[in-house]
Amino acid sequence: MTQTIGFIGMGPVHCTLARLSVSAGYHVLISTFPCTSATAELHSGTDATPEKIARESDLIVLSIPFPDFTRLSPADFIGKVIVDTTNYFPCTNGIIPALEDRSATSSELIQRFLKGSLVVKALNNLDHHHLGNGPRPAGAADRWALPVSSNDAYAKARVFSFLDRIGFDAVDNGSLADSWRMEAGMPVYVLPYIVEPPAGLTDDERRTWFRAERIRSVPPGKVRTLLARATHTGRVGGYAEDLPSGLME
Template sequence: MPPTIAFIGSGNLGRTIAQLAAEAGFDVVLSNSRGPETLTDLVAELPGHARATTPAQAAQAADLVVVSLPFHAMEQLPAEALAGKTVIDTMHYFPDRDGRLAELDERRTTSSELLQRRLPDSPIVKTLSSMDFIRMYSGARPIGHPERSALPVTGNDAEAKAEVARFMDTIGYDAVDIGSLADSWRHEAGIPMNVLPYIGEPPKGMNQEQAHDWVYNGPSAVVSASHVRELTDQATRTGRVGLFPEDLFPVDK
């Protein structure tokens, strides 16, 4: 039987990863907070075997689960159903959206470590969140392709990271292990590793509206494993917490 991967959260990024997984031959189980009936159209769009169910049922259906929710919805995750499952964390903490958390604002921990605290019996692996959803789909390449990009991976469990790396390999990306969940800040929102490297070189002198448009409609860039390591090694925990367009592309005043 084809391997099964479950999704809790079906926003743009979750849908994109589900599409890549279905095209790679995985059985896909989708879920969200609004009920399986709201996912009928998405299920119909996916190739192969796809179905929609509740988050708890989705968690029970597969060993590998992608969590792609707004960070503030983390408390809704079915911890008991997820016990023993490897969880791919694609979430980012955005204070303006999620409400301020002192532990994160003061950089005393990482969002993935908080997720691990919420799901103590599930090995957490943070990855597949360094690209925007548009390039996540268009940038996927088969093994050995000269324009195949790499993505950073962090986690505390070596076996779980190896499992996730195999999944990533299948859907079109190389995995670069850059450390534990304590290191996951190195590819969080607002860090240079996040989003920007996968976007082509922007023109000079853009205003804020043009910069925003470039993020969503500009060309893609290939990011090698060595470049991922270089960027994550050089990362510092400075600046604002979260992602702001003006931090991606400083514009002329």
């Protein structure tokens, strides 16, 4: 029986993951957040409500602006495995004291709000260009690995399987309390997977470069090393100026 992956969110990461899921043979449901031209490529399952997605999906991928998780209805998601791809960017999300003082991780806040769900932090540390060109078959020498955190072993195993099917290896990063190691601004976030474009390119040329570029090797061992290098020093969250221009466009 074909599994159904539900997508609640907006933006290019949301749409790229939906396309990868269709290519991997999953049935896809997409929330009413705009997916631009990507919805036409997915053929069916678009324009579902979050309530329908919660009811009918085997796995739910959450790709909304971080503070918007409070717009969801916790009762709808009891017992559901939720892949949290969100990141905390203070300049756009506003300052969140519990994150700034490191008393909680962003995924822990989502788990506390969506009581009874099974939150898994994953797929948050790649930009949409490299999510799109990153997948490789199982066993490929250049297959990328991505970190995964959850408080629930069953949910984590489900997401390991999902990542494998869409073309990535998975590295266990412990519980949601450990997920700070893979959050925006940490060593494993985005930069290890990309190469800066050649000098002198226009903005359009830089975007084209990022869509095609896939040079670096990021196997499981390297991901573990990057996770181990994370520290609780410096500022919390992601900042656009820390990433190459054109990458997130």
